[in-house]
Amino acid sequence: MGYKILRKEELIPGQTTMLVIDAPQIAAKAKPGNFVMMRTSSNGERVPLTIADCDKENGTITIVYLVVGKSTAEMNTLSEGDEFMDVCGPLGKATHIKQSGTVVCVGGGTGIAAMHHIAKGHVEAGNRVIAIVGARSKDLLLFCSELSSFCPELRIATDDGSEGHKGFVTEILQDILETEDDVAEVVAIGPVPMMEAVCRVTEPFGTKTTVSLNSIMVDGIGMCGACRCTVGGKTLFACVDGPEFDGHKVDFGELKARLWQFKQQEGESMERFSK
Ligand code: FES
Numbered sequence: 001m002g003y004k005i006l007r008k009e010e011l012i013p014g015q016t017t018m019l020v021i022d023a024p025q026i027a028a029k030a031k032p033g034n035f036v037m038m039r040t041s042s043n044g045e046r047v048p049l050t051i052a053d054c055d056k057e058n059g060t061i062t063i064v065y066l067v068v069g070k071s072t073a074e075m076n077t078l079s080e081g082d083e084f085m086d087v088c089g090p091l092g093k094a095t096h097i098k099q100s101g102t103v104v105c106v107g108g109g110t111g112i113a114a115m116h117h118i119a120k121g122h123v124e125a126g127n128r129v130i131a132i133v134g135a136r137s138k139d140l141l142l143f144c145s146e147l148s149s150f151c152p153e154l155r156i157a158t159d160d161g162s163e164g165h166k167g168f169v170t171e172i173l174q175d176i177l178e179t180e181d182d183v184a185e186v187v188a189i190g191p192v193p194m195m196e197a198v199c200r201v202t203e204p205f206g207t208k209t210t211v212s213l214n215s216i217m218v219d220g221i222g223m224c225g226a227c228r229c230t231v232g233g234k235t236l237f238a239c240v241d242g243p244e245f246d247g248h249k250v251d252f253g254e255l256k257a258r259l260w261q262f263k264q265q266e267g268e269s270m271e272r273f274s275k
Contacts, residue, residue, distance in 0.1 A: 002083025003038075006060060011142055016066050016110060017076055018052070024059025026051075026089050032121035033095030033212070033244055036063065037088040037220040040078065044085065045071040048217040048239070050114035050189075051090060052143075061087075064113035064142065069266045070273040091220050092243050095210070097121045100184040102128045104176055106169050106198055108190025109135070112142045114212060115189040123150050127184075130155065130176060134169035134194070138162035170197045177205045185210060188247065192256055199247040211247035213238045215255060216262070230254050 007020035026036060030051050037046045053062035067076050078084070095118050103122045107115030112133045122129045134157040135141045141156065141163060148154045155172045156164030165172055177183060185208045188198040195211040202209040215238040218226040222240035229238055232249035236242065 002085055003087040004083050005078055005080050008078070008080050011064065012140060014067065015140075016064065016142065018062060018064045018113070020060050020062050021084065021087060022059060023061050023087050026087060027054045027056050027059050027061050030054040030061060030090040031094035032097065032118040033092065034090035035092050035220075035243065036061065037086075037091060037217070038063070038075070038084050039086045040071075040074050041085050044074065046088075046218065046220065047071050047075065048091075048214075048220055050212065050243075051117060052113035053117055053120075053146075062113075064110050066110045070269040073270065073273055088220065092239060093241070095121060095187075095244055097125045097127075099126045102130065102180060102183050104130045104132065104173060104183055104186045106132045106134075106173060106186065106188040106190070106194075107143075108133070108169060108194040109140075110142065111188075111190030111194075111212070111214075112147075115187065116143045116147055118187055118189070119147060119151055122187075129153065130180075132157065132169045132172050132176075134158065134190075136160065168197070169194065170201045173198060174201050177202065177207060183207055187244075188212075192252060192259065195247060196252040199250070199252075203248055209247040210244050211250060212243045213245060213250065213255065214243070215258060229258070 004022040009018045035050045049063045051061050052064045065072050105115050105119040119129050129151050130153040131147050131151045132155045136159045157169045186202050187210045188195045189212040215227040218224040220239045222237050227238040230251035231245045
């Protein structure tokens with residue numbers, strides 16, 4: 001039996017899609033920070049995606065993906081009522097959430113969807129959450145109404161100033177860290193350069209900073225080593241040791257180099273698929 005798509009919504013037409021999938025066993029166990037590995041067919045690539053939300057009562061999980069290559073383009077051909085061949089999860093370590101006071105959650109790009117689940121977890125744990133979301137422009141922002149439904153302190157940054165602060169999420173974060181003296185933790189999920197920039201801002205303040213690494217994954221269960229990354233001088237696997245790590249200890253240079261290593265093959269594969 002496959003995993004049926006109950007709802008499909010193009011959040012940003014042609015670029016970012018949200019799927020609500022019937023997966024009661026995964027929904028029952030899913031926690032903020034967990035991810036799933038999804039395959040459209042037996043020949044399909046296993047695609048790792050963070051669980052953006054889950055509804056335990058209705059047995060569904062929500063995932064959001066950016067159409068960036070062949071596998072996500074193939075996923076995007078599926079419609080409501082179609083099924084994924086497999087959805088494996090929940091995988092990875094759940095976010096460590098405890099009552100800690102003020103937590104700033106920063107999201108960029110599709111990372112906003114994943115950050116939304118973590119922010120919700122912190123609110124449910126009784127923490128004050130300040131959410132910061134960023135995008136190039138207003139029409140590329142995601143999950144703002146969902147976030148503001150449980151998080152009154154939502155701050156927005158757009159590169160072109162079409163919504164909220166004109167500039168970067170890091171500028172808002174810097175301002176918060178300078179004016180609030182009780183920020184217990186900063187959580188950042190999004191493009192690697194954004195997470196790296198967040199860590200550069202928080203480091204002088206000594207604020208605990210958690211990032212979610214989107215390294216290349218193959219099996220997602222700690223067997224292949226594809227997702228290895230260096231954290232605090234140690235080689236760790238994002239799929240089983242993470243995906244969340246202490247951002248101040250992550251070797252972002254190595255992570256970026258590893259993410260780019262198959263760009264040519266990915267481009268060729270996409271070209272063949274598009275023909
Ligand atoms: Fe294979 Fe993590 S994806 S070890």
